[in-house]
Amino acid sequence: MLRWAKAGERVVIGSRMQQKAEDAAKKARDILGPNASVTGMENPKAAAAADIIVMSVPFAAHVDMIKSVAERVTPDDLFIDVVVPLSTAVGGGASTALGVWEGSAAQQAVRLLPPHTKVASAFHNVVSEALQNLNKDVDCDIIVCGDSRETREAVMKLAEEIPGVRGVDGGRLENSRIVEQITALLIGINIRYKVSEAGIRITGLPPRS
Numbered sequence: 001m002l003r004w005a006k007a008g009e010r011v012v013i014g015s016r017m018q019q020k021a022e023d024a025a026k027k028a029r030d031i032l033g034p035n036a037s038v039t040g041m042e043n044p045k046a047a048a049a050a051d052i053i054v055m056s057v058p059f060a061a062h063v064d065m066i067k068s069v070a071e072r073v074t075p076d077d078l079f080i081d082v083v084v085p086l087s088t089a090v091g092g093g094a095s096t097a098l099g100v101w102e103g104s105a106a107q108q109a110v111r112l113l114p115p116h117t118k119v120a121s122a123f124h125n126v127v128s129e130a131l132q133n134l135n136k137d138v139d140c141d142i143i144v145c146g147d148s149r150e151t152r153e154a155v156m157k158l159a160e161e162i163p164g165v166r167g168v169d170g171g172r173l174e175n176s177r178i179v180e181q182i183t184a185l186l187i188g189i190n191i192r193y194k195v196s197e198a199g200i201r202i203t204g205l206p207p208r209s
């Protein structure tokens with residue numbers, strides 16, 4: 001969010017609590033300066049105000065959160081699901097992931113959103129610390145999954161507004177299952193190597209045009 005606001009996007013932060021959303025928005029403006037357009041609203045209002053909605057909550061809250069905003073999502077909106085079904089949702093560790101009945105958290109979102117919503121999944125394999133450190137480029141590819149090429153392209157472009165990031169076309173939304181599970185692997189790698197920002201790069205691809 002900080003990165004997109006820095007790149008000139010208009011950002012609305014959603015929260016369950018209006019005051020918390022406003023406080024988070026003020027914190028972002030304090031970091032980015034007066035030209036940044038960052039406001040805070042309760043989740044349903046934030047979803048209504050935005051044309052790109054990024055769903056980023058713990059997996060245990062995924063279903064309820066989508067239900068709480070679903071009626072504010074229009075067919076013109078782009079819905080990006082970042083959620084990873086980590087085992088922490090059922091009292092397990094963060095280095096393992098759960099199986100999801102629909103195949104992935106992103107496919108679960110499709111079931112809950114209005115028909116024809118443009119759903120993509122992305123940003124699973126980049127840690128928030130790296131995104132928040134504005135002094136450093138982000139050393140990570142962002143694999144984007146979604147059932148339409150146009151939707152994936154739009155999200156890859158958005159990802160590449162973040163310095164250092166390359167968007168990678170991950171194909172259909174069903175592939176999100178694989179990408180989501182990689183996050184659990186990366187968390188385990190972070191633990192074993194005593195680091196905090198393990199990410200992924202896909203080699204052998206041509207330069208993006």
Ligand SMILES: NC(=O)c1ccc[n+]([C@@H]2O[C@H](COP(=O)([O-])OP(=O)(O)OC[C@H]3O[C@@H](n4cnc5c(N)ncnc54)[C@H](OP(=O)(O)O)[C@@H]3O)[C@@H](O)[C@H]2O)c1
Nearest residue numbers: 015016020056057058059061082083084123124126127128
């Ligand atoms: N952190 C990372 O580096 C990272 C990287 C890749 C993917 N992800 C995935 O992105 C998602 C968010 O991760 P995070 O680390 O930002 O999680 P988080 O800090 O625990 O939660 C994000 C926000 O979700 C809301 N929330 C928390 N519990 C909730 C509940 N029970 N019901 C409804 N809303 C709740 C809270 O906002 P309010 O209190 O303001 O409502 C909270 O600030 C997760 O699925 C995670 O696996 C995270």
